[in-house]
Amino acid sequence: MLFNSFAFLFGYLPIVLAGYFLLDRWATAGAPASWRRLAPAAWLAGASLFFYAWWDVRYLPLLLASICVNYGAGRLIGARAGAARKRVLLAALALNLGLLAYYKYANFFIDSVNAVAGLAGAGAGSLPWSGLDIILPIGISFFTFTQIAFLVDCYRGEVREYRFIHYVLFVSYFPHLIAGPVLHHRDMMPQFADPANAHPRAANFAIGLSIFTIGLAKKVLIADNLSPLAIPVFAAGATPTLIEAWIGVLAYTFQLYFDFSGYSDMAIGLSRLFGVKLPLNFNSPYKAANIADFWRRWHMTLSRFLRDYLYIPLGGSRRGEVMRYRNLMLTMLLGGLWHGAGWTFVIWGGLHGLYLVLQQAWQRVFGAARAYRWLRWWPGLLTFLAVMLAWIFFRAPDVATAWDIAGALVGANGVSLPRGLASHGTSLAQWGLHPAFDGIRWIELAGPGLPVLLAAMLLAFKAPNTQEIFFLYEPAIERIFQPAGRWAFSWRPTRRWSVGFAALFIACIFGMNRVTEFLYFQF
Secondary structure (H helix, E strand, C coil): CCCCCHHHHHHHHHHHHHHHHHHHHHHHCCCCHHHHCHHHHHHHHHHHHHHHHHHCHHHHHHHHHHHHHHHHHHHHHHHCCCHHHHHHHHHHHHHHHHHHHHHHHHHHHHHHHHHHHHHHCCCCCCCCCCCCCCCCCCCHHHHHHHHHHHHHHHHCCCCCCCCHHHHHHHHHCHHHHCCCCCCCHHHHHHHHHCHHHHCCCHHHHHHHHHHHHHHHHHHHHHHHHHHHHHHHHHCCCCCCCHHHHHHHHHHHHHHHHHHHHHHHHHHHHHHHHCCCCCCCCCCCHHHCCCHHHHHHHCCHHHHHHHHHHHHCCCCCCCCCHHHHHHHHHHHHHHHHHHHCCCHHHHHHHHHHHHHHHHHHHHHHHHCCCCCCHHHCCHHHHHHHHHHHHHHHHHHCCCHHHHHHHHHHCCCCCCCEECHHHHHHHHHHHCCCCEECCCCCCCCCCCCCHHHHHHHHHHHHHHCCCHHHHHEECCCCCCCCCCCCCCCEECCCCCHHHHHHHHHHHHHHHHHCCCCCCCHHHHC
């Protein structure tokens, strides 16, 4: 079930909201004390499991088994002391990573071994190995990493609440289950346990529906209309020319941003309807001044996870510059593999690791305060171009296609212009430019693609982001998730805003002529 589907908007969501608030009213009207706080949470947990089963009910037992095993492991870690706690933690981590490795990386490993053996001229008696018939369970990376963070927090003594119903809800909570954000147990459990969150509040509905509508518009009106520009360029064997490559790569760069940013906004808005605040996941990443700033703004909860549970345990920057660079590279390489089982994702992670190493070395030579001053606005442009180049490997079906597209950006495949300029072919030929006539060349000046791309670029670089519209952010607070009271509302619903958001929602409804999945669902 997709957030941008009619079944979700006009079926699932109203029923789940009604049940959630009616159970809260029943609980406060004289239900047994043991049910007063757990009934709404139990309903929401059951609805979240139904939401997951809607995709493929065969993988619901896998999710439930993962929840039960990790919950039990967390209780054991909390009850043990000394070396016993560490043994339980290591066993649970191995089980989680082994499950993820089987479903996500088994065929990647087999294909890689077959490729290496083929290059080495191995005999045909034992190779190639045949691939496994595995269907990747949707959201497995997110619910696995969420529970790994829970286990580590248990080991560190940071977990205080172990109600099973709340834990099931924490892992399966439908606004975040499929594509994040990555949640922390300590941030969410107090909210699930707070009975006041199960009371319907007009303020929660006003801001929740508004943020959800903005996210829906990002997905339906922007991201989905950029997809036709990107798909032909990234097709295997497409050999795009210079202008085609630039338009296609830019289209995917902004499609991915508005698709995932839209999902995150929709998740935050939906969660707010239930009185629960999810952590922010985006903060205008294409406005970043350098690559480290980009990762503080892009997929913020994953960046925090990689920092707290991978980079710092590896040693962080505590053992000198060389070890710091090594840890940055390892963290980003593993972050690339987390996104997908393929060498394109390894290269993508390696590029970002290299970017971070170069940035740190640059700052070490010139000093953090003076490293970019003389460049003025160039660091932001260089950061964006570096990120865009890495997205080519993130999106391409294979390494060869990625290199072909990267070469096309500098004219390796020649230059062709839209069919609309064909009448000027003679004069253009004098400059070495040849309009495209065959069926593969896809650039058309008609249709919404190019205007939407221009609008997307203006919005990403110049417009305020969602939290800037709705919140007054306190930059002195480091933590991404802000508990209640740490955000000061600077937005209030007015008649003008209501009419505007209603019109935007109606435009999204009419734009939903085809329901498309979110790009991050594949991870």
